[in-house]
Amino acid sequence: MKRAGTALVVAGVAVVGLVGCDSGESQSQGTTTTAKPALWNPCTEIPDAALAAAGVDPGTEEKGVAGVPQSGWEICGWDGPDYSITVYTTNKPVGEFEQKPGNVDFRDVTIAGRTGREFRVTGASKDLGCDVVFPANQGVVQLQIFNSALKTGLDDPCTYLERVGDVLVPLFPA
Template sequence: MDGEKGRGLKRAGTALIVAGLAVVGLAACDSGESSSKGATTTAKPTLWNPCTEISDDALTAAGVDPASEEKGVAGVSQSGWEICGWDGPTFAVTVYATNKAVDQFKSKPGNVDFRTVTIAGRTGEEFRVEGASKKLDCNVVFPVSQGVVQLQVLNRASLDGLTDPCVSLARVGETLVPTFPR
């Protein structure tokens, strides 16, 4: 991948990821439970990690380069989330895991154009994020036992004549969604 184009995609992707996380709401953190008889905490279950659970073969089949992996947001972990992204020639793919519910995504201002979709036999809620990149990105959230797994496709802003990102997301999802937890 061309270094300058890759950096540009990372910057655009990171901006979109940060905006998406702000829309979803990272502010609420729960450190566990406490009792009145003494401080006790209950460890939260470990979230599914897309960086370790999606194979290089699946990523290559989805059209992204496994070597371009970026964990977190611009390499920084986010509390309550497991985030991993990869670059392809015309788009980037990011997979998020969190303990939030689908309804939290639906009720957040800025998340728009929801519709129910089925990808690789799994039903999820497709949506876009309002703003300058609305026509460049597409997201779908799938309910899982620990919350949701979100799949995002972000087209390169520097290229013309690209496939609708929701069409690309459906194609990418056929390969990646089977790796997601239930």
């Protein structure tokens, strides 16, 4: 089962930036620009063995949102029998997540020795998902757990997030 709620959750946490248009005319002012460094890519940097230890099937990998890349983000997700996980990276600061309407119930957490900000996204799926953002030199790394809506008796998704985080967070960039 693909993560049907992924697009909803990304919409709930993503901050859309406005991009200016270029007239197409080149006007050199003698200045140079420096390209932003590439974001850490969870699809290529998280080994299959770690994903299996986190309780998901590496063969279910999905890049982007429903397979569509998102500008300013690296996104990769995997499904397991009880929950799915998605790892996001972006150059946005933690504060943007805290200011985003719909992101609620923020609290400080420490997972695998790393401090982050756990939160939920309001809406019909609020009780199925749990997110944490960790500050990183590039911006943030976000870990999201989404419980299967088809199963009953599952642990709270934030409990799964901590278990999965113990495996994956040590792999995240500083």
